[in-house]
Amino acid sequence: MKDKLLHTPEGVRDIYGKECRAKLYVESQLLAKMRLYGFESIETPTFEYFDIFSEERGSVSAKDMYKFFDREGNTLVLRPDITPSIARCIAKYYRDCTGPVRLSYHGQTFINSNEYQGKPKEFTQIGAELVNDASVEADAEMIALTVECMLAAGIPEFQIEIGEVGFFKAIVREAGLGEDDVDEMRALINDKNSFGLEDLMRRYDIDEKLSKIIVNLPTLFGPPEKLKDFKALTDNADAIASIERLEKIYSLLKLYGYERYISFDLGMLSKYRYYTGIIFNAYTYGTGDAIISGGRYDNLIGQFGEAAPAIGMAVIVDRMMAAMMRQDIVHDADERIAEFSADEDSYADELKKAIEARKNGTPARVNIRH
Amino acid sequence: MRYITIALAKGRLAKQTMGILSQIGITCEEMEDKESRKLIFTNEEMGYRFFLAKANDVPTYVEYGAADIGIVGKDTIVEEGRKLYEVLDLDLGKCRMCVAGPESAREALDAGRMIRVATKYPAIAKEYFNNVRHQTVEIIKLNGSIELAPIVGLSEVIVDIVETGSTLRENGLVVLEEIMPLSARMVVNRVSMKMEQERISKLIGDMREVIEKRG
Numbered sequence: 140m141k142d143k144l145l146h147t148p149e150g151v152r153d154i155y156g157k158e159c160r161a162k163l164y165v166e167s168q169l170l171a172k173m174r175l176y177g178f179e180s181i182e183t184p185t186f187e188y189f190d191i192f193s194e195e196r197g198s199v200s201a202k203d204m205y206k207f208f209d210r211e212g213n214t215l216v217l218r219p220d221i222t223p224s225i226a227r228c229i230a231k232y233y234r235d236c237t238g239p240v241r242l243s244y245h246g247q248t249f250i251n252s253n254e255y256q257g258k259p260k261e262f263t264q265i266g267a268e269l270v271n272d273a274s275v276e277a278d279a280e281m282i283a284l285t286v287e288c289m290l291a292a293g294i295p296e297f298q299i300e301i302g303e304v305g306f307f308k309a310i311v312r313e314a315g316l317g318e319d320d321v322d323e324m325r326a327l328i329n330d331k332n333s334f335g336l337e338d339l340m341r342r343y344d345i346d347e348k349l350s351k352i353i354v355n356l357p358t359l360f361g362p363p364e365k366l367k368d369f370k371a372l373t374d375n376a377d378a379i380a381s382i383e384r385l386e387k388i389y390s391l392l393k394l395y396g397y398e399r400y401i402s403f404d405l406g407m408l409s410k411y412r413y414y415t416g417i418i419f420n421a422y423t424y425g426t427g428d429a430i431i432s433g434g435r436y437d438n439l440i441g442q443f444g445e446a447a448p449a450i451g452m453a454v455i456v457d458r459m460m461a462a463m464m465r466q467d468i469v470h471d472a473d474e475r476i477a478e479f480s481a482d483e484d485s486y487a488d489e490l491k492k493a494i495e496a497r498k499n500g501t502p503a504r505v506n507i508r509h
Numbered sequence: 510m511r512y513i514t515i516a517l518a519k520g521r522l523a524k525q526t527m528g529i530l531s532q533i534g535i536t537c538e539e540m541e542d543k544e545s546r547k548l549i550f551t552n553e554e555m556g557y558r559f560f561l562a563k564a565n566d567v568p569t570y571v572e573y574g575a576a577d578i579g580i581v582g583k584d585t586i587v588e589e590g591r592k593l594y595e596v597l598d599l600d601l602g603k604c605r606m607c608v609a610g611p612e613s614a615r616e617a618l619d620a621g622r623m624i625r626v627a628t629k630y631p632a633i634a635k636e637y638f639n640n641v642r643h644q645t646v647e648i649i650k651l652n653g654s655i656e657l658a659p660i661v662g663l664s665e666v667i668v669d670i671v672e673t674g675s676t677l678r679e680n681g682l683v684v685l686e687e688i689m690p691l692s693a694r695m696v697v698n699r700v701s702m703k704m705e706q707e708r709i710s711k712l713i714g715d716m717r718e719v720i721e722k723r724g
Contacts, residue, residue: 331697361710424704
């Protein structure tokens with residue numbers, strides 16, 4: 140019976156010792172990067188009203204959120220991600236602000252998926268949001284920040300893949316397909332399932348050229364040189380504008396010197412419905428998922444008040460740590476601690492030494508000898 | 510060069526897949542040695558590693574990135590529901606996922622009555638009855654010889670793979686409804702697809718050519 144008290148619930152865990160030190164170190168590096176880009180910290184509550192994270196705003200479906208009730212019977216949720224909370228804050232506190240706002244956050248998020256045993260349900264996220272700036276320069280800045288976060292963590296080999304949902308949206312609009320038709324299509328494209336798409340497209344009577352682009356979307360990814368080929372596929376002005384935006388971002392990233400980490404994928408359609416423009420993911424070896432994700436969400440803040448364009452990115456810190464562990468990237472977080480041991484009589488002397496050491500910045504412990 | 514690791518579902522499918530791979534010049538002699546007790550086989554000069562796994566586990570290996578690529582039936586992919594790229598239809602092991610049972614069960618099925626469904630594929634069965642048929646049913650998970658269930662009265666119908674239908678016929682069962690067509694697929698880990706884009710894209714392209722030529 141007593142042993143049961145030692146367990147944590149499925150999906151959450153303790154982080155301690157060396158691992159905890161390493162995590163705090165990496166977090167401090169990431170936050171320092173965001174400060175260097177001029178982002179200001181913000182804290183939002185761990186739980187909020189359910190409506191903040193509902194379907195059209197949310198990143199996870201309602202069934203995957205931890206829900207509970209307050210005394211008045213309102214439905215509350217443990218936040219599954221932080222961007223909607225920031226959007227709410229922008230609409231509330233930065234209403235009169237017309238210039239760019241840069242905010243960064245650091246907190247726990249919760250996903251109540253019961254699909255697979257042992258998958259974590261609590262994640263630390265560190266993220267940044269750049270609001271009131273619709274420019275392509277803002278897009279490039281967030282991607283540069285993403286690169287710097289990967290480098291700051293000490294991960295040498297990684298890829299940032301950039302997509303643009305505008306391309307897909309322009310094509311389906313031209314094809315005259317509605318939101319309902321698109322959902323299944325989106326899932327198949329996301330799974331890079333071309334033959335499933337082919338089957339699906341047979342159900343629709345749309346222009347052959349458009350249909351071919353949709354069926355080929357899962358293959359429209361690769362290095363920057365390919366963007367030219369993608370552009371040649373269509374004469375849809377909006378779709379071409381999307382690709383030209385990606386080209387512009389690439390040329391801006393050259394100014395930072397980060398172009399070698401970049402590739403493109405027009406078939407990348409985030410499950411986050413709130414994205415309206417570019418979306419991007421950072422990948423490395425040792426984990427099956429993106430470590431950093433982000434994108435442009437020009438319609439989200441408007442759902443809480445005055446509309447404002449915005450772009451954001453978030454690091455899933457626990458996933459980053461897991462990848463680093465599997466790649467044997469170790470930070471020398473083993474700091475030296477001076478140990479002083481004293482009995483009752485010598486305590487005053489030993490304490491003095493410890494105080495001196497701490498003054499010089501050396502961690503020190505004083506322990507009583509029994 | 511980093512190894513590209515391929516997980517193959519044990520059995521006939523693994524052999525057929527190696528056949529396709531050998532046509533594009535990827536061979537693995539180690540694997541043909543039947544005496545060998547090795548679990549993992551390598552082709553050093555081309556940088557490939559292969560291992561055999563239980564079909565249900567292949568999507569898991571690939572999702573977690575322990576294998577970059579997996580070869581497995583569509584039935585397993587749908588049942589496991591893992592996050593993967595499903596990139597190629599190998600056009601092998603073609604069959605259908607069906608609702609089957611004795612002819613007498615058709616009436617209860619059509620009337621949307623509360624029936625018992627025995628299956629090795631509870632996720633597929635649940636999805637089909639809930640979201641396609643909108644019928645409340647009791648799903649009973651079994652691990653083999655599913656055809657037995659309606660015969661001994663464990664369930665009214667079964668959800669299972671049907672290839673030729675001869676096992677069903679011999680046991681007095683018929684296909685009542687078809688849920689989906691099935692075949693072997695190639696799945697790819699999402700991160701591997703980005704990190705090893707060039708090699709994996711080439712592999713997919715080469716395999717597609719062989720499959721299309723075969724018709």
